[in-house]
Amino acid sequence: MATTANGTITGAQIVDLCRHHTLFEWSAQGTVDPIPMARAKGVYFWTPEGKRYLDFNSQLMCVNIGHGDERVIRAIQDQAATLAYANPFMATEVRGRLAAKLAALAPGDIDVFFFTNGGAEANENAIKIARAYTGRHKILARYRSYHGGTFGAMALTGDPRRWSTEPGMPGVVHVLDPYHGMAGGSDSAGEALARLEEIIQLEGAHTIAAFFLETVSGTNGVLIPPDGYLQGVRELCTTHGILMVCDEVMAGFGRTGEWFAVNHWNVVPDIMTMAKGLTSAYVPLGAVGVRRPIAEYFRDRVFPGGLTYNSHPVGCAAALATLGVYEEDDLIGNARRLGPVLTVLLEDLARRHTCVGAHRNLGLFGIVELVRDARSKAPLAPFGGTSDEMQLLSRTFRELGLYTFTRWHSFFTNPPLCITEAQLREGFALIDSALTTVEKSM
Numbered sequence: 001m002a003t004t005a006n007g008t009i010t011g012a013q014i015v016d017l018c019r020h021h022t023l024f025e026w027s028a029q030g031t032v033d034p035i036p037m038a039r040a041k042g043v044y045f046w047t048p049e050g051k052r053y054l055d056f057n058s059q060l061m062c063v064n065i066g067h068g069d070e071r072v073i074r075a076i077q078d079q080a081a082t083l084a085y086a087n088p089f090m091a092t093e094v095r096g097r098l099a100a101k102l103a104a105l106a107p108g109d110i111d112v113f114f115f116t117n118g119g120a121e122a123n124e125n126a127i128k129i130a131r132a133y134t135g136r137h138k139i140l141a142r143y144r145s146y147h148g149g150t151f152g153a154m155a156l157t158g159d160p161r162r163w164s165t166e167p168g169m170p171g172v173v174h175v176l177d178p179y180h181g182m183a184g185g186s187d188s189a190g191e192a193l194a195r196l197e198e199i200i201q202l203e204g205a206h207t208i209a210a211f212f213l214e215t216v217s218g219t220n221g222v223l224i225p226p227d228g229y230l231q232g233v234r235e236l237c238t239t240h241g242i243l244m245v246c247d248e249v250m251a252g253f254g255r256t257g258e259w260f261a262v263n264h265w266n267v268v269p270d271i272m273t274m275a276k277g278l279t280s281a282y283v284p285l286g287a288v289g290v291r292r293p294i295a296e297y298f299r300d301r302v303f304p305g306g307l308t309y310n311s312h313p314v315g316c317a318a319a320l321a322t323l324g325v326y327e328e329d330d331l332i333g334n335a336r337r338l339g340p341v342l343t344v345l346l347e348d349l350a351r352r353h354t355c356v357g358a359h360r361n362l363g364l365f366g367i368v369e370l371v372r373d374a375r376s377k378a379p380l381a382p383f384g385g386t387s388d389e390m391q392l393l394s395r396t397f398r399e400l401g402l403y404t405f406t407r408w409h410s411f412f413t414n415p416p417l418c419i420t421e422a423q424l425r426e427g428f429a430l431i432d433s434a435l436t437t438v439e440k441s442m
């Protein structure tokens with residue numbers, strides 16, 4: 001096989017091998033065109049041939065501390081050398097210390113954790129916990145949501161990724177969230193809560209175990225709830241004995257400028273699920289956190305969950321080190337400080353390009369929705385689909401050396417939280433150029 005200057009196989013060969021022998025997610029395999037990725041540092045990554053990309057999506061909104069942090073790498077190496085694995089019936093120092101650290105960081109009395117391999121498994125276990133604790137079976141979730149690719153998490157998911165697994169797990173009822181799309185606008189908190197309460201009444205509150213919601217919805221559009229909405233959901237859940245489950249898999253760990261997005265509204269959910277930023281994806285780890293009374297329920301009753309890799313020592317060590325990096329480098333503060341800068345850059349982009357139909361951000365969690373026509377706000381690609389213009393945008397980003405996530409008519413601005421203002425501006429200069437190319441083609 002041909003090799004690059006570094007002795008590795010070429011990018012094209014890597015792509016060929018991966019395409020031939022592996023399946024890529026959520027894609028028709030004939031259409032995938034992956035970037036061969038060889039190494040990464042900070043906010044950048046490189047192909048084997050040395051082409052550099054600015055990572056404006058923290059890969060999959062998960063490498064929050066940035067790539068290649070030596071402190072996390074060392075913690076992983078040390079843990080692997082000392083104790084790479086212990087079965088989940090064992091007690092290990094990293095497992096205990098990580099849970100205690102998360103208990104200190106999580107809101108309210110969420111201080112008991114079950115560690116999983118990722119976000120979907122965290123949500124699967126949250127479903128089981130909620131059903132066991134309440135003795136009820138129905139689950140409310142929102143249409144504009146994604147909760148993971150496993151069977152139960154897919155049933156919670158409201159977006160089109162759910163369709164292929166239907167009929168899914170019974171008992172899930174989907175509700176609308178306040179945002180109805182660029183042309184549809186957003187309900188006030190009061191309107192959204194009134195609709196939610198009506199659904200609770202019609203479904204029968206006594207049959208509903210939990211309401212699962214992404215605190216700030218991620219891939220469905222960085223949907224930031226109107227003030228009062230989450231507080232109102234909290235009140236409704238408390239009134240009706242329904243558990244409020246906040247999915248912080250994407251919004252958690254500093255992405256919005258707070259440790260957890262719920263902190264913006266001072267709400268304490270009954271259960272919180274997390275993954276991604278927990279280890280910044282250096283190794284897989286997810287978690288379900290529960291409030292004390294829920295944990296107490298399982299003191300005399302069997303906890304209905306198990307995983308061979310529950311509380312994996314290497315995952316726990318990576319998480320502990322990652323939490324240390326957030327603190328040592330004040331990355332949550334950096335996200336909070338750069339949030340308003342990102343807003344100004346988005347506003348500037350909207351002024352310069354009529355194809356920008358809407359934009360939102362909270363901290364370094366941002367999105368741009370593109371339109372074909374500024375007045376009608378017709379999206380640049382249909383719901384669930386793509387278009388020539390969106391494909392051109394993806395290709396242009398790639399040519400320019402900017403990596404970000406494009407979905408339907410939108411693209412995301414979710415860089416690692418260690419990004420500097422200058423690097424943020426560097427990214428927006430590339431976006432500006434890419435949008436100019438797209439507009440010329442329209």
Ligand SMILES: Cc1ncc(COP(=O)(O)O)c(C=O)c1O
Pocket residue numbers: 117118119120121123146147148149214218219247248249250251275276286
């Ligand atoms: C909000 C949310 N929940 C759950 C998941 C699933 O997490 P995982 O892919 O780690 O299973 C994701 C993944 O993108 C997510 O964004």
